[in-house]
Amino acid sequence: MTWVPRTETYEIDDRNLSTAEWFIFNIQQTGYYRVNYDADNWKAITTHLMQPQKYRSISPANRAQLIDDAMNLARGAYLSYETALNLTRYLKHEMDHVPWKAAMTAFNFIDSMLVNQGDYDILKNYLLDLLENVYKDVSPNNFTDDADKGEDMLKLFKRVEILNMACHLGHRDCILESARHFQNWIEVPNPDTNNPIPPNLRGIVYCTAIQYGNEFEWDFAFQRYRSTSVSTEKELLLSALGCSLEPWILSRYLRRSISGDDIRKQDVYRVFAAVSSNVVGQQIAFDFMRNNWNEIKNYLGSTMSNINAILKFATKRMNSKFFLAELESFVKTDVKDNGRSIQQILEQVRVNVDWMARNYQDIIQWLQREAATRQQQKGASLATH
Structure with missing residues (x-):
C-alpha cells in the first residue's frame, strides 16, 4: 500500500514488479485524480484487456478509468496517442456501458477535430469496427416500441448511446431503422398527438431521419415543433432540425431563428x-x-x-x-x-x-496501421475457412 500525499502530482518510481505484471491505482475510481503509468505497465494492461476471457478481472469502473485517463493524458500531451489508442482496441469485446461511455466521450473530441479532414473515413471505420459486437448486443431491442419499458437504467443508457454513436458514424442498419420509425410517425393519423417513436430514442431517430432525408422530413419535423407544447419535445426537435445536410435548409433554419x-x-x-x-x-x-x-x-x-x-x-x-x-x-x-x-x-x-499540429499525423498513421493489421487478420481468417 502506498500513501499518496495531497500534492498536485505524485510519482512512484520503484514498483518492484517485473515487466510481465501489471497494476492499477485508484481502485473503483474512488479518487478524483488521473493516473499515468510507465510504458511497460500501459502495455501490460493493454495486453490483459485484449484477452476476451480475462478483461473482466478489471472492474467496469476501472476499465472506464483507464480509457478516460489514457485518452485525456494523450490529449494533454502527457501520454502518446499511440499508447492511448492501443488501449481502445480491446473495446471490440467490451459490453459494459461504463467503459463505453468513457470511450465515447473521448472519441467525440477526436471525431469533432477530424470530421472535416480527408482521412476521417479511417477513424469512422475504426469506430464502426469497435462497435460491431456491442451494437449486436443492443440490437434485438434497439428500436422496438417497448424497449424502454421496465429496462435496467444502465442498459437503457447503453442502448441509447451506442445507437446514437452508430447512427452518427453512418451505421447502415441504424440509419434504416431510424428512417423507418420516422416514416411510421409521418403516416400515423394526428402525428401531433400520436408519436409511435419510443421517447428515449426520439433524439436519435429525429436527427438521423432529417440528416439522411430531404426538405419533406425537415418541414414535417418543423411543423411538429410548432405544434407541440411539451418543452422537452421542442428541445429535441430544435436540435434535430440542425442535422440536415442541405446547406440551404440550414441557412433557412438560422434565418428563421x-x-x-x-x-x-x-x-x-x-x-x-x-x-x-x-x-x-x-x-x-x-x-x-x-x-x-x-x-x-x-x-x-x-x-x-x-x-x-x-x-x-x-x-x-x-x-x-x-x-x-x-x-x-x-x-x-x-x-x-x-x-x-x-x-x-x-x-x-x-x-x-x-x-x-501535435497529434493529427500521429493519430492518422496509427489508424492506418491498425486498418492494415485488421485487413490482414480478416484475410488470414478467410484463408483458413
Whole structure:
C-alpha cells in the first residue's frame, strides 16, 4: 500500500514488479485524480484487456478509468496517442456501458477535430469496427416500441448511446431503422398527438431521419415543433432540425431563428448549437453569424450570454490557422469585445489548432496501421475457412 500525499502530482518510481505484471491505482475510481503509468505497465494492461476471457478481472469502473485517463493524458500531451489508442482496441469485446461511455466521450473530441479532414473515413471505420459486437448486443431491442419499458437504467443508457454513436458514424442498419420509425410517425393519423417513436430514442431517430432525408422530413419535423407544447419535445426537435445536410435548409433554419415568428429568443442559441454541431453546418453557422452580427445583436438585445453562446458554438470545432485568423479578424472588426468570454473562445480555437499540429499525423498513421493489421487478420481468417 502506498500513501499518496495531497500534492498536485505524485510519482512512484520503484514498483518492484517485473515487466510481465501489471497494476492499477485508484481502485473503483474512488479518487478524483488521473493516473499515468510507465510504458511497460500501459502495455501490460493493454495486453490483459485484449484477452476476451480475462478483461473482466478489471472492474467496469476501472476499465472506464483507464480509457478516460489514457485518452485525456494523450490529449494533454502527457501520454502518446499511440499508447492511448492501443488501449481502445480491446473495446471490440467490451459490453459494459461504463467503459463505453468513457470511450465515447473521448472519441467525440477526436471525431469533432477530424470530421472535416480527408482521412476521417479511417477513424469512422475504426469506430464502426469497435462497435460491431456491442451494437449486436443492443440490437434485438434497439428500436422496438417497448424497449424502454421496465429496462435496467444502465442498459437503457447503453442502448441509447451506442445507437446514437452508430447512427452518427453512418451505421447502415441504424440509419434504416431510424428512417423507418420516422416514416411510421409521418403516416400515423394526428402525428401531433400520436408519436409511435419510443421517447428515449426520439433524439436519435429525429436527427438521423432529417440528416439522411430531404426538405419533406425537415418541414414535417418543423411543423411538429410548432405544434407541440411539451418543452422537452421542442428541445429535441430544435436540435434535430440542425442535422440536415442541405446547406440551404440550414441557412433557412438560422434565418428563421432570428425572424421572431416561431422560435423563441431564448432558443436561438439552441439553433446555432445544432447547426454548428453538423459537419456541413459549422461554416454555415459562422458565416451567417458574421454576415448578420448586428442584426443578431439587435434581435437578442442585451442578452450577452446568449450572444456569447452563439459565438462559442459556431467556433468550437475550428482547428486551422485559416479559421483562427478569420475569427480573430471578426472579433477585432465586428465583435469589438475583449472580455473574458471572448478571450476564452479565441483560446479554445488556438488550443484546437495546436492539438491538430501535435497529434493529427500521429493519430492518422496509427489508424492506418491498425486498418492494415485488421485487413490482414480478416484475410488470414478467410484463408483458413
